[in-house]
Amino acid sequence: MKGGEAIIKSLTDEGVDVVFGYPGGVLLPLYDVIYDSDLRHILVRHEQCAAHAADGYARASGKVGVCIATSGPGATNLVTGIATAYMDSSSIVALTGQVVTPLIGKDAFQEVDTLGITIPITKHNFQPMTPQELPSVIKSAFYIAGTGRKGPVVVDLPKDVQELEMEFEDDIKIDLPGYKPTTKGHPLQIKRAAELIVNSSKPVILAGGGIIASNSFSELFRLSETIVAPVTTTLLGKGSFPEDHPLSLGMLGMHGRKTANLIVDDCDCLIAVGCRFSDRTTGNVAEFARKAKIIHIDIDPAEIGKNVDVDVPIVGDAKIILENLVEEIKRIKRGERTKEWLNYVKNFKKSWIPRMSFDDVPLKPQQVIKEIWETLSEDTIVTTDVGQNQMWMAHYYTSKRPRKFISSGGLGTMGFGFPAAMGAKVAKPEEDVVAVCGDGGFLMVSQDLATVREYDIPVVICILDNRYLGMVAQWQRLFYDERLSHTHLGDVPDFVKLAESYKVNAERVEKPGQLRETLSDALKSGEPTLIDIIIDAEEILPMVPPGRGLTEMVGEYKVENENMGEDRTYNKQSQGKVGD
Amino acid sequence: MEDQRTHIISALVLHKPGVLQRIAGLFTRRGFNIDSITVGTSEHADIARITIIAKGDERVLEQITKQLNKLIDVIKVRDLDPESTVKRELCLIKVHAPSEQVRSEVVQYASIFRGRIIDVSPETLTIEITGASDKIDALIDMVRSFGIKEIARTGPTAISRGTKTI
Structure with a gap:
């Protein structure tokens, strides 16, 4: 042939x-x-x-x-x-x-x-x-x-x-002498990790994309419940642990949940699985989890010690290692010491629930994300673009299952969300797929509206439309004296008309409450649909400035329950009370 | 600062096009500084041996080794222990030697360092010397005053002493 x-x-x-x-x-x-x-x-x-x-x-x-x-x-x-x-x-x-x-x-x-x-x-x-x-x-x-x-x-x-002509042989051999990935973790290291965990009083798990890649959702869940350790995730780890679980802390890092950032700062044992300690996750590494012994489980030996010094490295497949680790912990486990930690975490979480309900017009992004997750089921696949839209989703959206939250983390590629959603829908035609994009990122790939139309790929695109390159503008507002250099996108295009020119259904949403119905109808229609959501351009997502430690968040962190201020001083509470 | 020791990294790699580019590109991208790199065939026709001399603390060296290991075309990587490693470099030195007097001095120095004269012209002598890099440095220093026209050094290549292999 x-x-x-x-x-x-x-x-x-x-x-x-x-x-x-x-x-x-x-x-x-x-x-x-x-x-x-x-x-x-x-x-x-x-x-x-x-x-x-x-x-x-x-x-x-x-x-x-x-x-x-x-x-x-x-x-x-x-x-x-x-x-x-x-x-x-x-x-x-x-x-x-x-x-x-x-x-x-x-x-x-x-x-x-x-x-x-x-x-x-x-x-x-x-x-x-x-x-x-x-x-x-x-x-x-x-x-x-x-x-x-x-x-x-x-x-x-x-x-x-x-x-050219060739002969296709039946027995195809591959010869890769330099490629032998480690799968099983070293038993001695697993033992050391188990000892460390059992002897810690404030353990926290940091779950990365590796949990999803290795399909070890249930193994992670078992570890967390066995040792009663709260779980925070990286951006790519979102969905590796159900975020509505009492032990979930939400995402860690520059745009992470306040609870996650403060509790990681306070923990005495950090079990990092399938993550690479990126600067967006750790903040200033010198100040990262200073009080903690760190266990790092990863399949790539080169990730061990690359960004953060670790106490117990374990190289291998997270699924196998977590299974062995849980067995080992159960074997040596002595007494119940983590109940206090659990209660502390639960109370602490309560005082830092981010506020999501706003009746403002233009819409607050928090309200938009709230309506999105109220409408979607846990099986819906959401993809995000890059920038504020992504971080709002990562921060506020409750992801419960793996492979349901897809985002460009490391490279931070604008224009990723919509085509990734297209690919996800082709892979999983039976699931609803929603792309949450910014107006800037979507415009980089809008020509592929033609593809979803021609091939009838019914993804729903939610554009968080503020006419700004929002994340860059946010940094300009916070760190560059509000000098909004070249981040305003102007008045065009009309996204509804743009979509219609591709014969893609389109709706515009401007008021609280409107999105739920529009999104739900779009998903029911079985048609590719674009929803242009007009949002407040000035809303800022609290963040850790680059080069700072995770506890140094700037921007007002709006919380659900304003009168729990006393409980938020975490250091005062935790020191000397928990786990001693 | 941690100890900035000189390390000898020996690697076996598939002998095929592009391997050197993968390795060199890795060093540039990760910001690893290397003193020298030598490449040549090994005991197997389809496997090349690469010897890299690099300075750095343990952390940097660990990263170099691990990142090299990640390359699919790299089969094995070892940070050789300098105590139990034989390390040799080849150097060719073309010395300006127009007079009888200078020629005999150059020949003498070369023989002290167990070098050989491998080319002669009315104006020049070319010395071949093999050995540890510091020995080569010493010979170069000795003949520098005569005027050195050209130097070609291979950079060190190395192998473990005794029966040990990588």
Whole structure:
């Protein structure tokens, strides 16, 4: 068979049933094969959206997402999406076209060094120079992308390699002597961690995206309940623990919940699982969890000690390690000492419940998020864009299940939310999918309204429309003397009319209470819908300024119960009372 | 500040195009400073051995080793213990030696350092010397006054003493 046929057969053998792509000159042989194949191909309107859609597909399903782009500009347009997947350890395989092998290095038309460009933003990349290599290369690509610490893999496909004849052997061998991810944690380290936990009086769990990647939702839950430790999460960890549980603290970090930030500062044992201690999570590392012994569980040994010094590192798959850790704790457990800690956490949480109800017009973002989560079920997949919209969602939205909150964390890619939602909906057609975007980010990818219309992908896009690049404007308001340099977006477009021009249903929401019905109707309609929500441009989400410790939040933290001020002085309460 | 020790990192990598780019790119991106890097074939035709000399505290070195290990084309990485490692560098020094007097002095220095003269011209002598980097430095210092036209150093390559392998 021809190389192109071998590529499609390899994809099918890997269980791929859908790809997001955009054809081009050097991909003609491959696309000619796709023409006759059963593979579902979704033609996006910009390659960046193909990568984000594959990413959203991967995060929602736990499978490997696939995107395709042509050589040169096609490949460079994928770069942002590949880097996004890399920073968030999301498993995608990106197939890129390349000029014919004799022209490589000759600056041919639409030639770019795709391998060179993507080395720093991929887990690995390949460029098969003969069609015979294709089956093993593609098999290796999927294996690398979907195992260990997951990540994107690029396969660069010269045009002649797609065209030449090859023989597809039945027994495809992959040979990766340098790739052996650790899965089982070291028993001695697990023992040390168990001892540390049992002897601590104020343990806290920090759960990251690794919990979701390793499907260890229930193992984490068991650990938390066994040791009675509250759980805070990173942005990517949202959904790894039910946020309506009494032990949930919500998200930690720069835009984290006040409760989470203060309790992590106070804890004496921090069990971090599947996270990489990013600066957005820790604040100033010198001041991060100073009183705590830190246990760090991660599948990537290079994350251990990279940003934060840890006392007990355990390398391996979180699912296996957490299971072993719980067993070990149960074996050595002595007495009940954490009840006080639990009561303290419960009371402390009560005094810091963020206020979400506001009847202002224009709408307060808190009220918008409240109406969103009141309308959605725990099975609804929400994606966010990047900026204030994302942080409001991360801060106020109650996520209960894994793979239901999808956001670009590490790279912070504006324009991610909508195409990721598209990918998630393709992966999970039976679930409702809602993209919560800012007006700025959505405009970077709005052309793909055409894709959701053409392929009837019924995602609902909620645009938090304040006509500002809100997060940058927030920093300008807080740290740059309110000099709003180039963050106002002006009056255009009319998002409702924009959507209508793509024959996508659209509604505008301006008053409290309106969104619930509009959103619920949109989901029931089974049609792609855009909801333009006009919000207050001046609302600020309290934050920890960069370089500061997590306790130093600026901006007014509005709480539900204003007259519990006394209880909020956490240090006074906790010192000498809990766990001694 | 922690101890900024010189480390000898030995790595076995797949001998194929792009490997060096992956490694060099990693050093640049992560801000690791390296003194030298040597690459050559190993006992297996499809595996190359890379020797990296880098200064840094334990934390930096641990990161270098771990990040290298993450590369799919890197098979093994070891931070070799300098006490039980044989480390050698090759250096070629072209010395300005137009007179009989200078020539005989250069030849003498070369022989003291167990170097050899491998090329002669009416104006120059080229010395080949192998050894520890400080020995090479010492010879270079000795012949510097005659005028050095060119130096080519390979950077050290290293292997564990005895039966130990990486």
